[in-house]
Amino acid sequence: DTEVTQTPKHLVMGMTNKKSLKCEQHMGHRAMYWYKQKAKKPPELMFVYSYEKLSINESVPSRFSPECPNSSLLNLHLHALQPEDSALYLCASSQSGSNQPQHFGDGTRLSIL
């Protein structure tokens, strides 16, 4: 079992829907991450939160909106997505610092119709 919990595991939505992906960790980590992973590709970083503040946005389109309500929770709000946004969305957490391993959740498999 992973220590980073993501819900839902699967999500199918239309291009006009609004949905949210949720991520929770209870390891006391102060950095949290969203990644997008297409099939047979490595994960691509989308956002980094450090101490509940957004520290990195990798030029992600505004139809993806992250939120960090507290140190244990990370959300990704989705609106007006495109078919090419279909992917595995991974959440990770770590202690702050580049030397820290990131611990990943199981991911949410997102399909846009």
Add this chain to the structure above:
Amino acid sequence: AQKVTQAQTEISVVEKEDVTLDCVYETRDTTYYLFWYKQPPSGELVFLIRRNSFDEQNEISGRYSWNFQKSTSSFNFTITASQVVDSAVYFCALSVGSWGKFQFGAGTQVVVTP
């Protein structure tokens, strides 16, 4: 800029054979960290090992071993006596700076058949 190269796209072996995965990295930073992750078909990335740029000691953990050589900018990973459960995609990653921003390699798919 940082770069990680995993030249092997896929490696297929029969159970009990050894498998070595190559990872070559590029960075101008003198302080950096290298990681290996395993991604089974279920999707989650599982952390396997971390190495920092100051520590060139090789490491063995059960059937896994890692060979870090700064002179060739390589951080290779060997699975000894492979098992079917080792079938997964393995990623090498490089981290520099203060933000924990990983540069992943393209990944190597390992297929172990009985």
